[in-house]
Amino acid sequence: MEQLLYKPAALSHTILTELMIPAYANFGGKIHGGIILSLMDKVAYVCAAKHAETYCVTASIDAVDFLQSVEVGDLVSLKASVNYVGRSSMVVGIRVESENLKKKTCKHTNTSYFTMVAKGDDDKPIQVPGLILETEEEIRRFMEAIKRKALKQGVQQEAKHIKTSITLQEAVQLVANERCKISSAFVPDNQ
Numbered sequence: 212m213e214q215l216l217y218k219p220a221a222l223s224h225t226i227l228t229e230l231m232i233p234a235y236a237n238f239g240g241k242i243h244g245g246i247i248l249s250l251m252d253k254v255a256y257v258c259a260a261k262h263a264e265t266y267c268v269t270a271s272i273d274a275v276d277f278l279q280s281v282e283v284g285d286l287v288s289l290k291a292s293v294n295y296v297g298r299s300s301m302v303v304g305i306r307v308e309s310e311n312l313k314k315k316t317c318k319h320t321n322t323s324y325f326t327m328v329a330k331g332d333d334d335k336p337i338q339v340p341g342l343i344l345e346t347e348e349e350i351r352r353f354m355e356a357i358k359r360k361a362l363k364q365g366v367q368q369e370a371k372h373i374k375t376s377i378t379l380q381e382a383v384q385l386v387a388n389e390r391c392k393i394s395s396a397f398v399p400d401n402q
């Protein structure tokens with residue numbers, strides 16, 4: 212079947228729901244962050260592969276802030292949609308919610324953005340269909356993804372000017388107001 216040139220974002224919306232079993236918990240009784248990250252990667256893959264209709268890989272993950280803890284027995288739902296497409300890359304936005312069915316409460320625990328890249332049979336990135344934006348929310352998400360991309364590129368450009376190779380004297384001055392101490396074994400007596 213021939214690949215469509217453009218596809219509605221709604222066609223690849225994906226929801227993954229999983230029960231938080233005791234095996235997912237850490238010593239504190241809360242669910243491991245790694246379990247949530249793994250589920251996020253899974254739902255990002257399904258969403259991207261549905262849009263691209265081919266194998267995809269995770270190229271990068273934006274910051275993941277754990278806003279609230281997840282408890283054993285909670286039902287975690289991960290809602291994913293393609294927010295932006297480049298040539299071969301897709302930004303998948305994921306919202307994670309944790310529901311306690313007994314208490315009838317639902318909390319937002321994370322939101323993050325995964326950049327997925329579609330690959331061809333030769334393992335090289337291949338073009339994916341463009342995105343048809345059908346709601347104001349989809350337009351907002353697309354614009355926000357462009358903004359995040361520009362911010363990331365700006366930060367990378369700025370970081371190029373930051374010197375990482377410095378002398379011991381410079382290091383001592385730079386960390387003077389930080390909460391660290393350079394071991395006295397390295398600092399000359401007159402510092």
Ligand SMILES: CC(C)(COP(=O)(O)OP(=O)(O)OC[C@H]1O[C@@H](n2cnc3c(N)ncnc32)[C@H](O)[C@@H]1OP(=O)(O)O)[C@@H](O)C(=O)NCCC(=O)NCCS
Nearest residue numbers: 267268269270271272296297298299300301326327328336
């Ligand atoms: C990510 C990967 C596909 C990039 O391949 P590449 O040969 O460097 O390809 P390109 O430079 O042509 O980039 C392809 C696309 O990926 C995007 N991309 C590459 N690295 C990226 C990164 N770190 N963050 C976000 N996007 C990235 C590029 O912007 C480009 O997007 P576009 O086609 O929409 O313009 C490749 O490095 C890879 O396969 N990495 C391993 C992925 C993996 O194993 N993930 C974990 C398991 S799934």
